[in-house]
Amino acid sequence: MKEQDLKKMLRFIFILGSLAMLLVISMIVGTMLIQQHPEWLHALKENHSSKNNISNQQENEPNEEVEWTPEALEAVGLVEGEGLQLVLTHCTNCHSAKLITQNRFTKEGWIQVIRWMQATQGLWELGDAEAEIVTYLSKHFAPEARGRRIPLEVEWYDL
Amino acid sequence: MSLATMASILGAEIVYAKQMLNDYIPIGINEQEDLKSLGKDPALKVLNDRPWNVETPIHLLDDKVTPAEKMFVRNNGQLPKRPDPGSWKLTIQGESVKSEKSYSLSELKSKFKQFTFQVTLECGGNGRGEFYPPTEGNQWGQGAVSCANWTGVRLKDVLQDVGIKADAVYIGYYGTDEHLSGDPKKESISRGVPIAKAMEEETLLAFQMNGKDIPLANGYPLRLVVGGYPASVSGKWLKTIAVRNKVHDGAKMETPSYQVPIEPMEPGEAIKAENMQIITSMPIRSIITYPKSGATFALSAALKIRGHAWAGEQEVSKVAYSIDFGSTWTSATLEKPVNRFAWQHFEAQIKFPKKGYYEVWAMATDDQGKSQPMVVPGWNPKGYLNNACHRIAVKVT
Structure with missing residues (x-):
């Protein structure tokens, strides 16, 4: 083998080795970053998909769209609107929709409820979905000011 | 559970029933629980079905002793699969027992003296639906309460048998x-x-309610029954009791669950955990169970009203009613409790001065002179202990 050929081969091996090293380093750094910022992965996935599927961060986190008929939605008091599908994906897998539709909060209030569920009830990080969910909830289930007693709702009948 | 019961819950014959193992419960059973399969009156109001939270309309609480089908349900988790009472064991453990000990249901029944008490069990969140700003949780009206006959053995006797440390x-x-x-x-x-x-x-390990098995949704086959406190301390489907050398730190012992501010607070404000305390005795309350709100009747007829009153660990000493929005009050006839922690019954005959719309308000007072507020009482972050007066609408024609 000529010396030039040997040099060529060595250079080739060196370049290949460097590329492999770079690849390994970027994978390690990437993994570390994604572990610290799991929401990046969600954002990435959402950009690639028109569906709002979110990666499995915890075992019980849902990853499929839930089919609800208009009648089923009406029965539990949910209304159509932007963010509904995310609510069905993230909220009603664990508890009934009735727990949502009974309650009334401002944006801040709904965020507090989400934080409480995350701290004590095993709710996962909602990532980018959170803003849309909170907007939906605070728009359709906002508190209405009322007096110190609620009015009686009366159905009259003959005693 | 018999095959016939399972088939009725499933709404279909189990075709290969013979191929099922003994004691096998088809997975369809738990999925399809409804008020009927839970043995509850269909007129009860389902606030939530996962977890099950079911409220009793006030007029259905008219019985002196609440029947099983009219008892409210407040579940926090998944409804357990129908348990096998034969293999059920209760274990007493914890830092402060001399040694861990277990009892089967039949051992509990045969080894210890049995007692029956009528005990009012009321959800700490009863009345939450009227707080403003709204607070998180099931938006109960005023029907998250019951008073049934509970039969079991004293927790005290069992703990003494186990041996607990000082x-x-x-x-x-x-x-x-x-x-x-x-x-x-x-x-x-x-x-x-x-x-x-x-x-x-009166603190019982109860295995019977109103002389029968406890309904599944209310804790079958064994539950704690602790009078006067929020019903959430009366643990259902009871498997283990830990005797602790510190305040118990299980789920929903933490702030803000079942805790209220030590000092009164401004509605809607934030509060630090150290300024909250665990609820002990429930507050005084009364409900008018007859007639149902909305009665219309002739001026010539006197209106008979009746209901129940209770006061946590205290006794109710007086119930009064008002038909003029609290300007004047008239005492109702009040019975003594059957035993400590049982609700008390009241009744009255009311003559109305002229035709028109009225509200009948009831207000109970306990043996320490504490009464119910006419307005919603002090706001707290989770909306507990709203004992505002109950009222019904009537029209005299």
């Missing part, structure tokens, strides 16, 4: 209701009471 300060319970998320590492609820409360004469 450093015991609290007990905590554990049941078989899994967390809603299905995560086996999470508890749905595990609360408890101070040891002195656990050792009270």
Whole structure:
């Protein structure tokens, strides 16, 4: 083998080795970053998909769209609107929709409820979905000011 | 559960029933629980079906002793699969027992003297729906309450049989209701009471309600029954009692669950955990169970009203009613409680001065002189202890 050929081969091996090293380093750094910022992965996935599927961060986190008929939605008091599908994906897998539709909060209030569920009830990080969910909830289930007693709702009948 | 029962719950014959193992419960059973399969009156109001939270309309609480089908349901986790009472064991453990000990249901029944008490069980969140700003949770009206006959053995007798150390300060319970998320590492609820409360004469390990098996949704086959405190301390589907040398730290013992501000607070404000305390005795309350709100009747007829009143660990000494929005009050006839922690019955005959719309308001007063407020009382972050007066609308024609 000529010396030039040997040099060529060595250079080739060196370049290949460097590329492999770079690849390994970027994978390690990437993994570390994604572990610290799991929401990046969600954002990435959402950009690639028109569906709002979110990666499995915890075992019980849902990853499929839930089919609800208009009648089923009406029965539990949910209304159509932007963010509904995310609510069905993230909220009603664990508890009934009735727990949502009974309650009334401002944006801040709904965020507090989400934080409480995350701290004590095993709710996962909602990532980018959170803003849309909170907007939906605070728009359709906002508190209405009322007096110190609620009015009686009366159905009259003959005693 | 018999094949016929399972078929009726499923709404279909189990075609290969003979091929099923003994004691096998088809998976369809748990999925399809409804008010009927839970043995509840269809007129009860389902606030939530996962977890089950079902309220009794006030006029259906008219019975002196609440029947099973009219008893409210407040579940925190998944409804347990129908348990097998034959293999059920209760274990007493914890830092402050001399040694861990287990009892089968038949051992509990044969080894200890049995007692029956009528005990009012009321959800700490009863009345939450009227707080403003709204607070998180099931938006109960005023029907998250019951008073049934509970039969069982005294927790005190069982704890004495186990042997507890002098450093015991609290007990905590554990049941078989899994967390809603299905995560086996999470508890749905595990609360408890101070040891002195656990050792009270009326604190029971109950295996019967109104002389029959306890309904599944209310804790079959074994539950704690602790009078006067929020019903959440009366643990259902009871498997374990831990005798603790500190305040129990199970699920929903933490702030803000079942805690209220030590000092009154401004509605809607934030509050630090150290300024909250665990609810002990429930407040005084009364309900008019007859007639149902909305009655119309002739001026010539006197209106008979009746209902119940209770006051947590205290006794009710007076119930009064008003037909003029609290300007004047008239005493109703009030019965003594059957035993400590049982609700008390009241009744009155009312003559109305002229035709028109009225509201009949009821207000109870306890033996320490505390009455119910006419307006919603002090706001708290989770909306507990709203004992504002109950009222019904009537029209005299």
